[in-house]
Amino acid sequence: MRILVVEDDPDLSKALLRALEKRGYTVTACFDGVKAFQVIRQRIHDIVILDLSIPGEDGLHLLQRMRAAKILTPVLILTARSSIGDRIAGLNAGGDDYLSKPFDLDELxxxxxxxxxxxxxxxxxxxxxxxxxxxxxxxxFYVGDEPFPLPPREKSMLQELIAKPGHAITKERLFRIVFVEEDQVHFEAIEVVAHRLRKKLVGTGTVLMTLRGLGYLLREENAAAEKVAGAEV
Structure with missing residues (x-):
């Protein structure tokens, strides 16, 4: 699970990162609301842990901007503001849960x-x-919150590849999916579709790789390790 912590207290932010990473979460941090909104728009997170009292853009405003932009990532508000009014304001702005500081890590x-x-x-x-x-x-398809339109053949190929990112899909399988009921198409045409799709994926954080003898696979652009799970027949 990918968690973004938006917290301007450096000691608390580091402590949260260490504690959550030890519990198996993938955690990144932002220290102000302006940068946090940019990160939230550019990357997909499962949960945002949000302090309301942050510089640049306060947490309530950031939360309102997220929901106005139709960013539906769940937000857990973690703040020293503990009054009933603050809780109501946070939840009405689009927060999914509210936890006051000081807090217990197990409860978090x-x-x-x-x-x-x-x-x-x-x-x-x-x-x-x-x-x-x-x-x-x-x-x-979407890139962040923006629609990512594709021609039918590239779309069919990408739908198959994104179903198992990091796993190789054979050219034969992709050909059958992309050129269904097109008997007059040469087998090499699948390489043309892959070439066009690869160019269109630039800037999406994904890479279409060609694996000799296996086929194609889709993976995250900055993946730490490239693991090929083998071809699907």
Whole structure:
């Protein structure tokens, strides 16, 4: 699970990163609201942990901008503002949960797990690689929150590849999917579709790789390790 911590107290931010990483989460941090909004728009996170009293742009305004931009990432507000009025304002602005400082780390993790259970159904309806997202219900691709339109053949190829990012898909399988019921098309045409798709993926945080003898795979551009899971027949 990917968590973004938006907290301007450097000691608390570092402590949260260390504690959450030890518990198996992938955590990044921002220290002001302006930068946080840029990061939230550019990268996909599962949960945002948000302090309300942050410089640049306060947490409530940041939260309102997120929801106005239709960014639905769950937000756990973690703040020293503990009055009923503050809680109501935070939840009305689009917060999904509210925890006051000082807090217990076990309670924080329990709330993170509760949010993750709540969004599990939402996650099952989408496929993600880098900044690229496929909404299964509509079949539409997005980069961040922007639509990513593709011609039918490139779209069919990408739908198959994003279903298992990091796994190789054979050219034969992709050919059958992309050129269904097109008997007069030469097999090499799949390479043309892959070439066009590769160029269009520039800037999406994903890379289309060619694997000799295996086929193609999609992976995140800055993946720490490249693991090939083998070709699908």
């Amino acid at each position: 993790e329990a709330r993170i797990r509760a949010l993750s259970r709540r969004i599990r159904g939402y996650e099952e309806s989408r496929l993600v690689c880098g900044q690229l997202r496929l909404e299964r219900d509509s079949g539409a």
